[in-house]
Amino acid sequence: MKHIYIIGTGLIGGSLALDFKSALPDCIIYGIDKNEAHLIEAQELGVIDQKATYEDLPNADLVVLAIPVDVAVNELPKVLGKVSDFSVVIDVGSTKQAICKAVDNHPKRRNFLATHPIAGTEFSGPKAAIQNLFKNKTNIICEVEKTASKLQEQVLDLFLKIGMRMRYMNPESHDKHIAYVSHLSHISSFMLGKTVIEKEKNERDIFDMAGSGFESTVRLAKSSPEMWTPIFEQNKQNVVETLEEYIQNLSMFKQMIVEDDFQSVYKAMKDTNYIKQILNGIH
Amino acid sequence: MKHIYIIGTGLIGGSLALDFKSALPDCIIYGIDKNEAHLIEAQELGVIDQKATYEDLPNADLVVLAIPVDVAVNELPKVLGKVSDFSVVIDVGSTKQAICKAVDNHPKRRNFLATHPIAGTEFSGPKAAIQNLFKNKTNIICEVEKTASKLQEQVLDLFLKIGMRMRYMNPESHDKHIAYVSHLSHISSFMLGKTVIEKEKNERDIFDMAGSGFESTVRLAKSSPEMWTPIFEQNKQNVVETLEEYIQNLSMFKQMIVEDDFQSVYKAMKDTNYIKQILNGIH
Incomplete structure (x- = not known):
């Protein structure tokens, strides 16, 4: 878990970036955001280490989609198409049926893990990112059986490190x-x-x-x-x-x-x- | 303002007692409560100095009614009937029309001031009483013109001392x-x-x-x-x-x-x- 890509550097993506950096001091956090101003702000605030683009994704160990759920449904198949076989992609959206359905038949389905870390504030954007937002909070994991075991383990280990408890549920529930x-x-x-x-x-x-x-x-x-x-x-x-x-x-x-x-x-x-x-x- | 009687020693009455005691260290806070257990608890917690009854009310400089608004409407005329001409009685309820109407023709109307200090928490009882609950909060004063000027001044001065800002409004508004x-x-x-x-x-x-x-x-x-x-x-x-x-x-x-x-x-x-x-x- 050295190269971590955060797509969407707002409240949730940015807060995860800060916690992941604390948990894994040697990792490099790359930010991808269609809002260039947010990307610059995220870098200035130290939320991300470097700016990046989709072209860099083959280099990723972990990719986090932290974007609106309608955009995530469109972007996830493309992102999965870019990453290596040893990479894991997660989303953190507040709905789970649509995203799971969107990649159900994707050739890289086993490289994806559907998560919902339940935490947040009423604020948004990179400046809303705060440390320890996820400490002692619940992360709902969906369709865990569809993700390669080794990749599951890496992600769940990281969420445990930032203080989350895991619960397993199907997307409908x-x-x-x-x-x-x-x-x-x-x-x-x-x-x-x-x-x-x-x-x-x-x-x-x-x-x-x-x-x-x-x-x-x-x-x-x-x-x-x-x-x-x-x-x-x-x-x-x-x-x-x-x-x-x-x-x-x-x-x-x-x-x-x-x-x-x-x-x-x-x-x-x-x-x-x-x-x-x-x-x-x-x- | 030496002898202060609090009728109802719960969240609001108890918190006012604590703040009044801080503002006027020489005052004595008397508690009246139909719930004897609350009264004992309030004294043990230091929320009130002494227990009292309606028979003691002629001794009061200030009486605060901090009881449910339906009970207040019944009790206020009785309390006004007990106090001296130099005493002021206030209520702190969340409705103001019924209480003002209940004493509109009372011979001691000028000894009453209708107030609503807007503060609170979701907790109740004497143990919910906390200091500084009213600091920087708004107190709505109704029908101020119907209260004797000297008595108004004493009460408003006390509310200013505990950090409240006053707003004047008719009970309907x-x-x-x-x-x-x-x-x-x-x-x-x-x-x-x-x-x-x-x-x-x-x-x-x-x-x-x-x-x-x-x-x-x-x-x-x-x-x-x-x-x-x-x-x-x-x-x-x-x-x-x-x-x-x-x-x-x-x-x-x-x-x-x-x-x-x-x-x-x-x-x-x-x-x-x-x-x-x-x-x-x-x-």
């Missing part, structure tokens, strides 16, 4: 569960922000009255639409299903208030307090 | 705006938690896959149903209106996804990114 615990959170936050912005034309009122609770629930509404639009597109069916259930729960809650059924309002909240126990498990 | 920036956030978070708990029967999946984004959006679902049920009841009309707008925005977003209109999905998120600028204003 991944996309279904992640719709609930990640994609829906983003939509609820974006729409909360939208509702408040539309209503509070005088932003002074928001500024003055918004407490830390509002800030916490609306934090994800700062996230990158470039990243999130293709995620909702690729995971359309699951996202629509979670949204329908969420809207139904909100409508029921509203109806209880309309009907002055505050015993049910209380009970719905009391039952949901159970989330404390679940969240305690996260840390 | 307060309840309307706070529905958007606080009450709706709590409901969106509770219903998000409910949706995920219902679906993910196997909590191991949530535990493993939930990232910091989910945790942030669902944090408020840990809040106290005892406090929040009467808030939604008292602010019913505004809360229902915000919920209708939120549900409508979610339904529109869902429809865009269903219709593969991802340009509109992108635009809705891009426009909402503007929340960044607003949130930057909060700090």
Whole structure:
């Protein structure tokens, strides 16, 4: 794992680059990005060691695709076509069915490992890259059996070194569960922000009255639409299903208030307090 | 401001007690709570100096009502009936119309000041009390003109000492705006938690896959149903209106996804990114 290529030098790609460099001090991190300004910035910030292009990929030990999921689906077959037989390519996208399907019959399928390191912030670009973003976080690995064992081992060993725990799942299960615990959170936050912005034309009122609770629930509404639009597109069916259930729960809650059924309002909240126990498990 | 009585020694009452004690080292903080265990705990934790009862209220310079808003509406007239002419009583509830109406014709109306110090955490009880919770936060003061000037001054001076900035608003405006920036956030978070708990029967999946984004959006679902049920009841009309707008925005977003209109999905998120600028204003 000496020559590591990061395609997409933003929040996730850049943060992985920083952690990989710490874990493997002798490695060289090459950056590839269609946004030349990001590439220069990534190098200036020390996120990558050198700029590179697809022409350099035959030299790679490891290639990381950290680009929007719709672009990844198009680029992965090309990248696999460039790398050597001893090289491993991973993606880190928030959807797993489309990417696995895109290379299911690729002659170099055994050189690919589908991963989803679950970590992030609401910021984006090379300057959003931070060290230890992945420490004590979960990495979902899909279709591990389709990757050459030796290559699997190298990648999983590296993720262990940067502090991640691995979980194995098929792409269908991944996309279904992640719709609930990640994609829906983003939509609820974006729409909360939208509702408040539309209503509070005088932003002074928001500024003055918004407490830390509002800030916490609306934090994800700062996230990158470039990243999130293709995620909702690729995971359309699951996202629509979670949204329908969420809207139904909100409508029921509203109806209880309309009907002055505050015993049910209380009970719905009391039952949901159970989330404390679940969240305690996260840390 | 030597004898300060805190009715309700939980998160807000307890945190105010700690800050008032720091601001006025010579004051004595008396605690009144119908929950005897909380009262003992508050004294053991040093949140209050002494236990007290309503019979002691004629001795008070300042009384703080920090109890659920439905209880406050019942207790405030009684408390006002007990205190001396030189005493000031404040409430700190998250709704302001009902409490102001409850004492509008009270003979001691000029001894009452309606306040809403906007701060909190998702925890509750005396052990949730923390110092500096109110520093650099906003305190909404309602119907300031109905309180005796000298008493206003004493209270506002104390809130300034603990680091709060004051804003003046009528109770109707307060309840309307706070529905958007606080009450709706709590409901969106509770219903998000409910949706995920219902679906993910196997909590191991949530535990493993939930990232910091989910945790942030669902944090408020840990809040106290005892406090929040009467808030939604008292602010019913505004809360229902915000919920209708939120549900409508979610339904529109869902429809865009269903219709593969991802340009509109992108635009809705891009426009909402503007929340960044607003949130930057909060700090």
